[in-house]
Amino acid sequence: MLLFPDRPLELGAATPRLSKSKFLSGLQCHKRLYLEIHQPELATEPDEQTQAILDMGTEIGTLARQRFPGGVLVEADHRHAAEALQRTAELLRDPTVPAIFEGAFEFDHVLVRVDILERVTLGQDGASAWRLIEVKSSTKVKDVHVNDLAIQTYVLTGAGLALSGSYLMHINTQYVYPGGELDLERLLVVQDLTALAASRQADVPSRLAEMKAMLVTPAPPTIEPDGHCHQPYECRFWDHCTKDKPSRWVYYLPGGERAIQQFVKHGIETIDEIPSQFKLSVVQRRVKDNVEWIGPHLKAALQTVRYPVHHLDFETFMPCIPKYPLTRPYQTIPTQWSNHIESEDGQVLHEEYLCQDPKDSREELAVAFLESVGSEGSICVYSGYERSILERLIEALPALKGDLTRVMARLWDLFTVIRDHYYHPGFQGSFSIKSVLPAVVPALGYSDLEIQEGGLAAQQYYRMVFQETDWVEKMRIREELLKYCARDTLAMLELRRALLAKTLSEPS
Ligand code: SF4
Incomplete structure (x- = not known):
């Protein structure tokens, strides 16, 4: 099939039209591709976090277009493929168009939409060729990106387009945002993958032929779920494929x-x-x-804490596009903390901080935190994450270096105590606090919370501060964020108490 079709595209009924993403699904797993085409209702719905990642990709794609002034967007969406193909053909013929966004091309029953096509003029006769540019919100080139460019290159050249090269535009994590306007030339870097994509392109026809033959069989291929289901993408048929597997x-x-x-x-x-x-x-x-195990030194390890015991959890977000001066893309920015303080007589106080304004609140957060933890007692954390956040705060806030460094010397890691001295069958091999808490303190878990893990907390924080305009909704998100962070610190306190109770019959 060549460019400039003068009639609607008709495909053989037995040959499904593939898209770029379907081809990539097929490379990951033929069964995945089969189910996406024939039984998509078996897939698990993308959660809010997955959706946020997709939205981020869309935002980066829109920003990237600003680097090509005068470029024209092909507006027809995937339900209007014939219009998209027709409009792309018109734009290709118009020599005043310097770039095309979301151009549509079809060849060998594969339809692709190209993020950016930039017109380049070759030789003295002024003939046009095109640079194909795929835009990703990732921070480096990955193998799947080469496959992505290979299928696009195959379709575009097959459709008769003169391509001068294939490129990946991605986020540059070395870019330090100075404030004001973003420097898109520095935020988004372009890597030439022409040779890699061309070498991979040779395999595309045979891969496509295998996929098409597989797709016309009456049942999906028999493929066992294993590690391939998670790379390069999490497969949304995992629940379906593993539903009959034993619990062990x-x-x-x-x-x-x-x-x-x-x-x-x-x-x-x-x-x-x-x-x-x-x-x-x-x-x-x-x-x-698969039995409970209490290590002989659990009690001694638990008794190394000093009162008052602070239980600390930071929440953070990592904006792909830097929001504050002197920060980089995907830099971890703390936004919230919770501190449950237990005194030696068992009394518990709770303090917390959450910034809900679109400002760089790190100094305010750090000052409030230092006041809350004071100068006495252990600071119970779960894993090395809080230490890494404090190290980053020291880098960003040199005036607080002394105070923050002294605080770091008081960190006491409950994760290592549990990992080295205790096991419960309910952990199922995971020492994450989300697995440990319900096993050791069954009355306390996360299932009653709307936000149940850090990734969603970060996404909801971003929504509350930078996207949501409804004040009531902002307040609702704020409440959920506070509940989630407080649960993490209450969890540590209750875990310490429950584990200590298990050792009570032992001599001191
Ligand atoms: S879960 Fe695994 S085996 Fe099942 S369709 Fe997905 S990738 Fe294939």
Whole structure:
């Protein structure tokens, strides 16, 4: 099929039209592609966080277009492919158009929309060729991007377009935002992937032929779920493909993909079937034993805290497009903290901070935090995350370096205490606080909260501060964020108490 079609496109009924994303799905897993085409209703709906990532990609794509003044957007969406193809053909013929956004092309039953096509003039006869530019919100080139460019290059050249090269435009994390207007030339860098995409393009026809043959079979191919379901993208058919797996499926054993593969190769389906001669890590052994284990030094480890015990959690966000002067893309910015303070007599106080204005609140947050933790007692955290946030605050706020450094010396990590001294079957091999809390303190979990993990908290923070205009909705999000952060710190306090209670029969 060539450019400038003068009649609507008709495809053979037995040959489904593929898109770029369907082709990439097919490269990941033929079953995924089959289900996307024939049974899309079996997919899990994207959650708010996934949607936020998609929205971010759209925002970056719109920003990138500003680097091509005079460029024209092909507005017809994916439901109006014939109009999009027709409009693209018109723009290609118009020599005054310097760039086309979302241009549509079809070849070999594959329809692609190209983020940016930039017209370049070759030679003295003034002939046009085009630079294909794919825009991503990622921070580096990934293998999937080369496949992405390979299928686009295949379709565009097959459709008769003269391409001068294939490029990836992505975020430059070295860009330091000075404030004011964004410098798009520095925020978005362009990498020439022409040679890589061309070498990958040679495989495209055979890959496509395999996919098309597979798609006309009456049932999806038999493919077992495993590590390939998560790379390069999380497959949304995971729940469907694993719904009949046993609760102690060997794939749930913590550890690398290769370790799991060796069990699968030996026909082992559940963790309980793993023979004793297999070498397992300490954590894998605990998961296999599936019994509660209280280490002999748990009590001593818990008793190393100093009162008053502060329980600290920071929440952060990482804006792809920097929001504050002297910050970089995707820099982690703390926005909120919670502190449950337990005194030696068991009394508990709660203090918290959350900035809801679109300003750089790091200094205000740090000053309030220093006041809350004072100069006495341990500061209980869960993992090294809070330490890394304090280190970043020191970099950003040199005037507070002394105070923040002294605070860091008081950090006390509950995660390492639990990892080294306690295990419960309910952990299922995970020591994340979301797994540990319901197992050790069944009355307290996260299921009653609207925000149940940090990624969603970051996304909701961004929405509250930079997008939402409805005041009532802003207040609702604020309440949910406060509840979530407070639950993390209350969780640490209750975990410490519950674990100490388990050791009470032991001598001091
Ligand atoms: S979950 Fe895995 S096996 Fe199932 S369709 Fe997706 S990628 Fe394929």
